[in-house]
Amino acid sequence: MRGIARTTFLMAILCAGHASAQNDRLRPSFDCNGVESRVQMTICNSQDLTELDRDLARYLLSFKTTLDDAPARALDAGQVAWERARDTQCNRVIGEIDPDGPVYRCLMAMYRTRLVQLAQQNDRLHGARGRAISGYYRFVESGVSGEMWVIGWPDATVTVLIDTLTLPDAPTCAFRMETAGDGNRIEGISQSAPECRVSITFEGRAASVASQNCAAVCVLNGRVDGVYRR
Amino acid sequence: MPIDFTQLKLTWRPNQFLVLPAGFIGKAQAHAESPVFLAAPEHVLEALKRVALAEPRTALLAEDRAAHRMALVARSKTFHFPDFIDVEAVALAPGQTALAIYSRAKYGIRDFGVNRARTERWLAALKAALG
Numbered sequence: 110m111r112g113i114a115r116t117t118f119l120m121a122i123l124c125a126g127h128a129s130a131q132n133d134r135l136r137p138s139f140d141c142n143g144v145e146s147r148v149q150m151t152i153c154n155s156q157d158l159t160e161l162d163r164d165l166a167r168y169l170l171s172f173k174t175t176l177d178d179a180p181a182r183a184l185d186a187g188q189v190a191w192e193r194a195r196d197t198q199c200n201r202v203i204g205e206i207d208p209d210g211p212v213y214r215c216l217m218a219m220y221r222t223r224l225v226q227l228a229q230q231n232d233r234l235h236g237a238r239g240r241a242i243s244g245y246y247r248f249v250e251s252g253v254s255g256e257m258w259v260i261g262w263p264d265a266t267v268t269v270l271i272d273t274l275t276l277p278d279a280p281t282c283a284f285r286m287e288t289a290g291d292g293n294r295i296e297g298i299s300q301s302a303p304e305c306r307v308s309i310t311f312e313g314r315a316a317s318v319a320s321q322n323c324a325a326v327c328v329l330n331g332r333v334d335g336v337y338r339r
Numbered sequence: 340m341p342i343d344f345t346q347l348k349l350t351w352r353p354n355q356f357l358v359l360p361a362g363f364i365g366k367a368q369a370h371a372e373s374p375v376f377l378a379a380p381e382h383v384l385e386a387l388k389r390v391a392l393a394e395p396r397t398a399l400l401a402e403d404r405a406a407h408r409m410a411l412v413a414r415s416k417t418f419h420f421p422d423f424i425d426v427e428a429v430a431l432a433p434g435q436t437a438l439a440i441y442s443r444a445k446y447g448i449r450d451f452g453v454n455r456a457r458t459e460r461w462l463a464a465l466k467a468a469l470g
Contacts, residue, residue, distance in 0.1 A: 136452060163453065164418045167446055167449070168447065171447045
């Protein structure tokens with residue numbers, strides 16, 4: 110049984126390699142040739158994780174160019190430590206490495222958390238008036254839940270992603286925006302529906318989201334409005 | 340508005356990919372030369388738009404039909420980090436068109452070959468569609 114699983118897995122890797130040569134879609138920030146760890150195999154086999162790995166590398170390099178030598182070295186050392194932790198933690202997960210399997214989910218969580226950590230470091234160094242808005246925020250209220258990712262960039266741009274659910278698991282809204290702003294209040298329009306405007310006011314660990322004309326990014330009467338907390 | 344390719348200057352960052360028609364006079368050096376398509380510029384641009392918009396998380400930002408130019412954005416899946424793509428269809432002769440395409444990451448210094456891969460993928464699909 111194990112032999113069959115291993116053969117299937119090797120075939121999947123070979124097919125992935127073929128697809129990669131054809132359309133170059135599967136290429137993370139590292140070389141997938143000859144990878145042996147389950148973590149790296151999982152990343153190389155997943156379009157989602159490949160893109161996430163590149164997003165993280167993009168953020169890291171973008172952040173690093175704003176730093177002096179010593180903090181840049183510290184950032185490199187921190188990244189090496191994080192990669193070691195990623196490998197240890199997600200290699201230890203029992204289960205298949207298939208898309209959406211336990212290793213995949215472990216890596217998704219690790220990458221998202223790391224990106225938020227880096228954005229929070231960036232806030233501490235570059236945020237105006239000590240602004241610290243980057244983070245992962247949650248909202249739960251009377252049958253509705255939401256999550257919000259706020260990623261501040263060194264150039265003061267902020268990426269905001271909000272997803273809401275009607276419990277237990279019906280997606281209702283998917284809002285994405287990029288906006289500029291250095292204060293504790295940001296506002297902008299949806300990437301997919303320009304008439305949808307959202308403003309977010311940050312206070313401590315809370316973020317109050319208010320929207321206008323956002324029906325186009327929601328279904329089932331969903332709303333992105335609410336107080337989200339880190 | 341879509342960019343004017345004659346005025347384009349590349350940055351030092353390896354997060355961009357530029358395709359120009361052979362002999363195009365501008366300020367930037369192309370990474371690759373555009374194939375020649377046997378169709379009018381408006382048809383080539385329309386066909387490329389169809390190819391591009393068939394990909395997930397890719398959207399048209401602006402279009403100048405008279406100048407045969409358009410601007411697009413393609414975003415990564417989880418965090419929606421954007422790459423911007425400007426395109427101009429350049430008439431070489433009646434029924435012959437080449438493309439200027441400038442694809443670059445908004446964020447980060449390196450793009451790990453994403454912009455090159457996307458541009459080459461789109462050109463290959465366009466070649467298959469138009470011959």
